[in-house]
Amino acid sequence: MSLxxxxxxxxxxxxxxxxxxxxxxGAGAVGSCTVLALAKSGAERITVYDDDRIEAHNLPNQWYRxxxxxxxxxxxxxxxxxxxxxxxxxxxPHRFDGKGASEVTICAVDSMDVRIxxxxxLHPRPRLYIDARMGAEVGKVLCVGPxxxxxxxxxxxxxxxxxxxxTARATMYCASGLGAFIASQVANYASDRPTRQEMTVDFRNxxxx
Numbered sequence: 001m002s003l004x005x006x007x008x009x010x011x012x013x014x015x016x017x018x019x020x021x022x023x024x025x026g027a028g029a030v031g032s033c034t035v036l037a038l039a040k041s042g043a044e045r046i047t048v049y050d051d052d053r054i055e056a057h058n059l060p061n062q063w064y065r066x067x068x069x070x071x072x073x074x075x076x077x078x079x080x081x082x083x084x085x086x087x088x089x090x091x092x093p094h095r096f097d098g099k100g101a102s103e104v105t106i107c108a109v110d111s112m113d114v115r116i117x118x119x120x121x122l123h124p125r126p127r128l129y130i131d132a133r134m135g136a137e138v139g140k141v142l143c144v145g146p147x148x149x150x151x152x153x154x155x156x157x158x159x160x161x162x163x164x165x166x167t168a169r170a171t172m173y174c175a176s177g178l179g180a181f182i183a184s185q186v187a188n189y190a191s192d193r194p195t196r197q198e199m200t201v202d203f204r205n206x207x208x209x
Contacts, residue, residue, distance in 0.1 A: 003040070022105075023048075024038075033175045037179045041186075046089050061175055063080065072093050105128075106129075127146060131144065137171060140201075143185050143198070
């Protein structure tokens, strides 16, 4: 059974979104929420990379079920998206090596060092590269073109990043909110509408910075 998109046909170019190749790097908090939001919006050609398994501390802030504990994230996400959206993900249970980027590629990793390595590895670079960064209650989404020199200025080593305690790193409302913002920018791209270069959201206080 496929989803009925009648109520959003005047909002989104669903046929274009269905054919748009999308790669998501990371199936954790932001990645799992983004993939589900994209599939529910009409995206069908989604490839997801992640080599991790689901641990107990992942369940409160990632889109997984209690029964998924211990499973590879990409396998659990594939089953979840199939059940909730009728979309079959192309899953890759290993780390992204820079060679499988799609027209739209989404970076949903949790390390600045990994972000730097990914950006250097991407060849050719995607037409739209979305980098999502999350703290416990503040999130940022960057929409990057293939020749955006400004993006390099946003990258810095993990050693220079704010080191939040392990008890203040992720919330479901921040992850799901960023997933929604990312899906909206992909929808804009698919519908030939402008994407927003940078969005920073303070979810605690309900403001966009």
